[in-house]
Amino acid sequence: MSSSDLQIKKDNSILLLGNPNVGKTTLFNRLCGLRSATANFPGSTVEARKGKSSRSNSTLTFTDLPGIYSLNAKDELSAVCRNSIDGVDCAPPDAVVVIIDATNLRRNLTIVNEVLHHEIPCVIALSMVDIAQKSGLTIDVSKFGEKLGCAVVGVHPRTGAGTNELHEALVNLKNSKVALPDVNDFKVVNTWANEIIASSVGGELATGTFTDRLDRTFTHPFLGLVVFASVMTGLFWTIFTLAAFPMDLVDVIFGYVGATVGGLLPAGDLHDMLVDGVIGGVAGTVVFLPQICILFFLISLLEDTGYLARAAFVMDRLLRKFGLPGQSFVPFLSAHACAIPAIMAARIVPDRRDRIATILVAPFFSCSARLPVYVLLVGVLFIDSPFLAGLAFFGCYILGAVAALFTALLLRKTVISGSSRPMMLELPTYKMPSLRTAFLNTFDRAWVFMKNAGTVILAIVVILWWMSARSD
């Protein structure tokens, strides 16, 4: 075993890689906080979050890669991770941090082996050590690192424990060459992983029955639907209740700004363009932000609890009849805020045909922007009957969903026909959601919405205003 110290280069570019549900994004948020920006990976629609982390006079730039099980899989996410590590269409990184779940070492060592084969400086961040210890496992971290030929640091992404040590390990990289098994031979990789675990891990992992009991309820053919309907009702009730005040506030603020600017300018084209076009356009975009933020916040909380994966299975029974997989339910949920994040969220659908169908029908669902139109229409049509008005309002929502599902069925039977991949999904353990992660995810989503949708919507509103002004 030859040892070599690898000094990190001046770019300090670090990739965060790991299986889904290991706490990778939580660790990224803990390291970088709000000092991050979202862009796309070169040549793909997959989002990349980059952020800076400064500790003890050194700054590192982290990139949060999508959660994957294998670098060698054929899907787009794995290709993005492979290209990022190899520096294809981008600068090669200085090091990779592989975050692995301490309670699931054998499976996680598969991706560690794949990364080590790329001969890039590597640090292993061991998450969920506290859960492993509570479940009866003891891990000799130094022996574990010795077997892998790289530094291993125990981290607790939620509290931030171990992040300073991780930073330190990245600044003072020490990697050794070790014998690695062939990545394509599962049996050999498994034997290699077993040897490492046998030499550095003690105890047996105890699995509880709590998860079993919850799964029986949440995925039950009838009870699962009742729970799902209750969760969704609660979610939308919360959105509409909590968003009412900030939306009114946005209306008042922009009304005041419009009146003030209008009062300062003389009547004419410039006055109309600024007040009705620009300020009206910005107000028309920002007014939906409270609903969008609350929806993303709640989705992030639900995802963190582990419930969304179960809900996807509950919805699979219904969506499969329309040629869509259960995973499509998450983009459809986002579509109730805005079609843009829904389309971006469609990347979680693994099959290409399913993904295209999901993207094409997501805009049929009623987004926030349509609500004022529904309110206006039902108000005019059922002015004397609040019950009928409520029913009609609900019917508008249902109509959007029905249109989406039947369009999906039509598409899957015609232009994008063919069999789709059956559902196979990891069901993460249930846990308390992290408010910090939910807040940071919401901020990130809201910023992307304002940047992408805001600019386009504003431009279109100004153009529409100009066209209507010219036609007078």
Next chain:
Amino acid sequence: MTLISPTIEFDCIPLSQLGEREQAVVHMADLDVDEREALASMGFHEDATFELCQQGQPCIIQVEATRLGLSSELTSRIMVRRCTVCS
């Protein structure tokens, strides 16, 4: 976290016929390459020992610390061997 070689009954059955709380070994997956690779990367590969937690839609299995949900369309095509001693 050590594996004891399981004693395997040699008759294979579809995963959909396995009883709850029974342990089994994945013998042969009559699946597409993509499906097989996706399952293998999640720890459900040839010769992996697992426990069936819940039968139905979804079928829930536990492979070590990984809990997987599989659709019934898939479980009818995955062949498994019951094992009498697995850990």
